[in-house]
Amino acid sequence: MTFFNFIVYVVIGVSAVLSYFVLANWAHDYLVGKFSKKNLQDSIFRPWIFMAPALIILLVYLIYPVSETIRLSFFDNYGREFTGVSNYVWALNDSDFRQSILNNFLWLIVVPTTCTFLGLTIATLADRVWWGVFAKTLIFMPMAISFVGASVIWKFVYEYRGAGNDQIGILNAIIVYFGGDPHAWIAIPFWNNFFLMVIMIWIQTGLAMVIFSAALRAIPEETLEAARIDGASEVRIFFYIIIPFLSETIVVIWTTITILVLKVFDIVLAMTNGQWGTEVLANLMFDWMFRGGGDSGRGSTIALFIMLGVIPIMIWNLRRFKMEQER
Amino acid sequence: MKHLSFGKFLAHFFLLIIVFIWVIPTFGLLISSLRDKDQVALTGWWTALKHNEFNEIVRTEKSTVQFEENGVFVITGNLLKSAPSKSVINFGITSKNPKAFKAPSKVTMKNGSTFYLQKDGSYRWTSDKAFKHKKGKRIFLTVNTPPSLTLENYKEVLVFRGLGQSFINSLTVAVPSTIIPLIIGAFAAYALSWMNFYGRDLIFATIVCLLVVPLQMSLIPILTVYNQIGNFFGVSAKSYVGIWLAHTGFGLPLKIFLLRNFIKSLPHEMFEAARVDGASHYQIFMKIILPLSIPAFASIGILQFLWVWNDLLVALVFLDKMPSEIVLTSRLREMLGEFSQNWEILTTSAFVSMIVPLFVFLSLQRYFIRGLVAGSVKG
Known part of the structure; x- marks a missing residue:
């Protein structure tokens, strides 16, 4: 990792996110605009275009892990076998x-x-x-x-x-x-x-x-x-x-x-x-x-x-x- | 009136003491990072500006360098290796009495030879018989060492201990991990404040809950997922993209929450006027909201940047420890074990890791405080 690589990484990472929003909205305007001009203002799709990345990330990085952690606490060290409350019993002792x-x-x-x-x-x-x-x-x-x-x-x-x-x-x-x-x-x-x-x-x-x-x-x-x-x-x-x-x-x-x-x-x-x-x-x-x-x-x-x-x-x-x- | 001025005096006095206690530890770190490494190990940093006395044990030259002069055998040299700033105070020729003589003075050795040591460490050792010793003779010195501040330690850690590399690694983690959640959070915050869609309140209530979820809850499942992805595609499970997304995930609830509060507080009329003119939500966001949100972005961005830069846990779990990926905090923690007694390295490294946050803090303090105050109100 050199300073040049750093710049390249940052540019790629940030532009990937930016381009999603630009492209998705452009595609949306193009497709919806074909059917009706009026719908562009109150399109039912647009909120979800705005929300999608946030929702996906919250789901993957917070909501799924919380439920998975709860599940894993009832399983063995590899998360394969159900072991009831044995982890809790272990902890308290x-x-x-x-x-x-x-x-x-x-x-x-x-x-x-x-x-x-x-x-x-x-x-x-x-x-x-x-x-x-x-x-x-x-x-x-x-x-x-x-x-x-x-x-x-x-x-x-x-x-x-x-x-x-x-x-x-x-x-x-x-x-x-x-x-x-x-x-x-x-x-x-x-x-x-x-x-x-x-x-x-x-x-x-x-x-x-x-x-x-x-x-x-x-x-x-x-x-x-x-x-x-x-x-x-x-x-x-x-x-x-x-x-x-x-x-x-x-x-x-x-x-x-x-x-x-x-x-x-x-x-x-x-x-x-x-x-x-x-x-x-x-x-x-x-x-x-x-x-x-x-x-x-x-x-x-x-x-x-x-x-x-x-x-x-x-x-x-x-x-x-x-x-x-x-x- | 007299009572009041006494209160004033107490306020000055107590605040001064508190500030003093608060600053001393950091000040000691900074001073130590600038001191010579031998001095750091032997004396407290508060003596940095004093002349210090050190005891040294040195050896004279071997007998091979002797020469004959008018029938006398002579060895000359300098016990201080010609360091011009140091000077000899006392010296001795036995370990029993290491401070026996005051420099400069002439001493007669056991074998009858004469040893003459000057303050600057140069000596002249003469004898009637030829010198035969193989190893140089041990001389015990008490050396006066003047204060010296140097940047040598910084060169050492940045170039030879890999901290320069880690510095760039930290930047590579922190910059995208700051910008990405801001972009994603801003769009979501706009949707949550000005758009109507099904489930909006439920989503926002969920975000309020997620604000306080400890990130420990996410570590094991996400690490497992990363490992599986890594195995499946035959790539490393630890990558910059992985940690950017992890930081984005952990920081997103607060970013959305703060940005929504901000965007919601913007005047409603301005927004209505744009609607009447036929602007779509996307246009309103890009052309009106975004430019107005720059100060909010600054506050929230600084908060996230410092958080990511100072983070250790996420970096330990999601980044490799090889030189091309290890970040400053992680490297610093390694060094605490590796160089546990080399305080010149530890203090310098710690200071290197603090330079960026301190710069950001001092130059953008106003924004930083604004972000913190807004961020804490979440509870």
Whole structure:
């Protein structure tokens, strides 16, 4: 793959898609136009020409796989023989799986909470200082970095050298400076989970902050002004006016980060690959997809547990969408 | 008033601390990628601008280079290999006492020879008898090394560690994977907002559901299908086309959802006027909607581009690990195992993988934020 090949690939790939739409509509106009000019405007075929590629791709890449994954979870490792709920029984008795469920819960509790809290704090503080925009840009920057890249960054922060040597990881260097002992942070069971979560929090706080910033600006100035004239303190205003105003935003941020955290994979793979008690569902599933030639039954079962976590959010979304339609 | 200014002070103070904590890790990465590789391994990056002292063990020249001068046998050379920026602080001739002498000084060895070492590392070793040693004598040095920043690491990873290739591979994955779902999504979004057809609401409700389906649900079945196609046609199951379509599939629900919200918010009158003039839906889409949607395309496109560029999971499953296909994130992950102690390589590689996203982020931040805010509202 050279740079020239790259250009050729892109041109071919994109023009293939474009030409479908151009050619299909041209053919449609030509054929329908033969029968009646009027039908061109409200042709019953045209919506399907517009929708066809999207529908086919959604069907092939999402709808079929979801049903197939459900089916496979009741079959053996090659997906040939029906084995009932044996994959589920295996999962519930597997120590790695149990560990993953526990860790995922831990992530679900800690990460969205911390991101929301920090995001709101930073958005509020940044509104009060003249260099707020600059501060927000810096805090938001990790959003652009990949999870793997962020893992390298933080692995370097946590880097451990035996006591007595110069520490090159900044965390241990600070601890040694204040007279503490250096530790290999990502290998300390249970607590290492939190060191991995820090990476996700570092990335996602920017998202929470940006959304809160937009929401804070939408709070009517008169309301705040009125409260101030009545003598309410800034703290009271924050808890009695700003927080209630932001309740919907908080829910939105919470769900967005929750969905992301349920699927957390890259960070665990890059930092520990699930060792030292840091396994999570997505990494375990990836492992089973390829372990010993791949076990589609167990892999699918684990995927279904991840799916289980998003179903409440899905239903809530759907209800909100319905309410919007009726409005 | 006094109370207020104290609050202001606290706001500055806390925000400064948070920003500091947020920036330090990335800053350390950037500095480390620019440091000499021996220094990265031995000292913290925060000492990059300080003079550092390193202990080195070097050997003198062998006896073969000696020459006779006025009846004395002489060996000369430079222990620092003539690196002009370094200088010797202390040196020693036994491992027990490696800092015994301060440079420059003259030392008498056990065998009666005289060893004279200067600060710049050059030495003159003289003896009345001929030197006989086969291996050079060991000398223990404490060397003062000045800070030096170099682009050497970048050359190393881009040319010799295959990251330049991976960079192009990542582009080859990311650019079509961004444009294709935008085109397909825009047509579908238009149909869902302005056209009447049977099942429209059901299709849209399905898309709302698909928004949150974790892509883990799709991996195994699609991989199986790809393998079957590969076997049937006798081609590789892993290909660029395969991953473009996979990314298109996983990104499409959100693209359709966001574009529909946008297209639906365009003024209805403009659309009606075009209809009265006899324009077909295709013409309206191409001539009116498309030009108006450029800002929305930018926001949503950036979101998708960064998502694909930073993705690891899809690339691991649907792309080969051979040099012509492996993408940056995947290669970086390999390197974490391969060079787990070579932090100069890891930090540089990580920074290479971040250059494009950071550039996109800094130059198009406004669009990026707009896309994110719109995208998260989906819940």
